[in-house]
Amino acid sequence: xxxxxxxxxxxxxxxxxxxxxxxxxxxxxxxxxxxxxxxxxxxxxxxxxxxxxxxxxxxxxxxxxxxxxxxxxxxxxxxxxxxxxxxxxxxxxxxxxxxxxxxxxxxxxxxxxxxxxxxxxxxxxxxxxxxxxx
Numbered sequence: 064x065x066x067x068x069x070x071x072x073x074x075x076x077x078x079x080x081x082x083x084x085x086x087x088x089x090x091x092x093x094x095x096x097x098x099x100x101x102x103x104x105x106x107x108x109x110x111x112x113x114x115x116x117x118x119x120x121x122x123x124x125x126x127x128x129x130x131x132x133x134x135x136x137x138x139x140x141x142x143x144x145x146x147x148x149x150x151x152x153x154x155x156x157x158x159x160x161x162x163x164x165x166x167x168x169x170x171x172x173x174x175x176x177x178x179x180x181x182x183x184x185x186x187x188x189x190x191x192x193x194x195x196x197x
Contacts, residue, residue: 085172089171091171092170092171092172096168096182106131106135108162110130110162111191112191113127114127114146114160115192119148119157124146124160127146128162131144141166142167147160147162148193158193159192162189162190163189164185166186167184
């Protein structure tokens with residue numbers, strides 16, 4: 064090896080290390096995004112189920128949505144949960160509790176790379192039927 068070849072491998076090695084770290088962060092982002100999506104969806108489903116079992120006023124729905132956001136901990140500060148009553152058959156009586164949630168998960172990858180990979184905000188929705196005795 065001549066004196067002119069010293070340090071030639073430093074730049075490709077550094078570039079390879081940066082690419083490796085970016086792929087590692089992307090994998091962490093995907094795994095955390097899947098976990099966060101499951102958690103937000105489960106919390107939203109629980110809140111809608113509780114609402115379907117007796118919350119028939121807007122104030123009760125808002126209280127259940129606020130409780131659901133608080134149950135998410137720090138993630139709840141970046142999450143908006145909305146619950147509403149829906150009348151599917153137009154008889155004037157609500158039949159379904161519809162819920163939607165939008166959350167902004169923590170980012171591990173640079174924003175341009177995350178938006179290209181589809182790792183933006185989490186948006187989930189649920190519909191829970193209100194059961195009535197006849």
